[in-house]
Amino acid sequence: MEKYRISGVQVDARGYCTDCTDDKAQYWSVYAQKENGQSQCVFDCRDKLSAHSAMTHLIAFDSLLRQVNSLTKQLEDSSKSYSQLLAENVQQYQLLKKIYNSKPGGVYFNKFEAEVKSVLSENVHTDSVERECMARGVDMFAAKQRDIAKEQEMARQFEFSRHCSISADESAEFAAELRAGNKEGDDV
Incomplete structure (x- = not known):
């Protein structure tokens, strides 16, 4: 299972946020899965492209961190x-x-x-x-x-x-x- 995922998010009239399909999304969130299986939002982005960019940078950072730990x-x-x-x-x-x-x-x-x-x-x-x-x-x-x-x-x-x-x-x-x-x- 991937550590990061992107989801469209919409906000209802009471201010509650829920995951939704891209066509209903008001913004996109990048989530990181913790070791205990829970997900935590790490970035909120105005558009899906920015969310993908943020996720790509996080994945690259994790790769570099693994290399640093190995060294x-x-x-x-x-x-x-x-x-x-x-x-x-x-x-x-x-x-x-x-x-x-x-x-x-x-x-x-x-x-x-x-x-x-x-x-x-x-x-x-x-x-x-x-x-x-x-x-x-x-x-x-x-x-x-x-x-x-x-x-x-x-x-x-x-x-x-x-x-x-x-x-x-x-x-x-x-x-x-x-x-x-x-x-x-x-x-x-």
């Missing part, structure tokens, strides 16, 4: 792999640091001490990757807060919407600071 899922999957790789890298780095700090000595360690010290002091790429991973999580939180803000605004809950918007903006700023290496996330 988002792919990004989340990539982020998960990236996070796992990062976690392994951090564990190896911490182990190397622990070994170096315990100063095991001996001929074998002395041979590699300078290299280990270099790896521990020049960890720029790992730090950058770690900050980016944390910033992505904060970005996801900010996006969720923006979604909630929009939902609350549509529900006319303006105060709650405002708080969510502020939270989203501050989260986006924090993500930018993490990427720049200027916040608490540096020492994780």
Whole structure:
């Protein structure tokens, strides 16, 4: 069953609207079917051509939304792999640091001490990757807060919407600071 449909609408003397045939229609409505099976009017148009145009745009928007959701899922999957790789890298780095700090000595360690010290002091790429991973999580939180803000605004809950918007903006700023290496996330 299609998600959208168009119907001619007529208004009776009492102001009640009912679906009707095209020859009796005073205007045309585009309806969207919800997941629960109920239909909701999303557009009222003066003529049938405008209603078809609106419906075509809604269908195109839904298609784009599905593509965005698919790409988002792919990004989340990539982020998960990236996070796992990062976690392994951090564990190896911490182990190397622990070994170096315990100063095991001996001929074998002395041979590699300078290299280990270099790896521990020049960890720029790992730090950058770690900050980016944390910033992505904060970005996801900010996006969720923006979604909630929009939902609350549509529900006319303006105060709650405002708080969510502020939270989203501050989260986006924090993500930018993490990427720049200027916040608490540096020492994780």
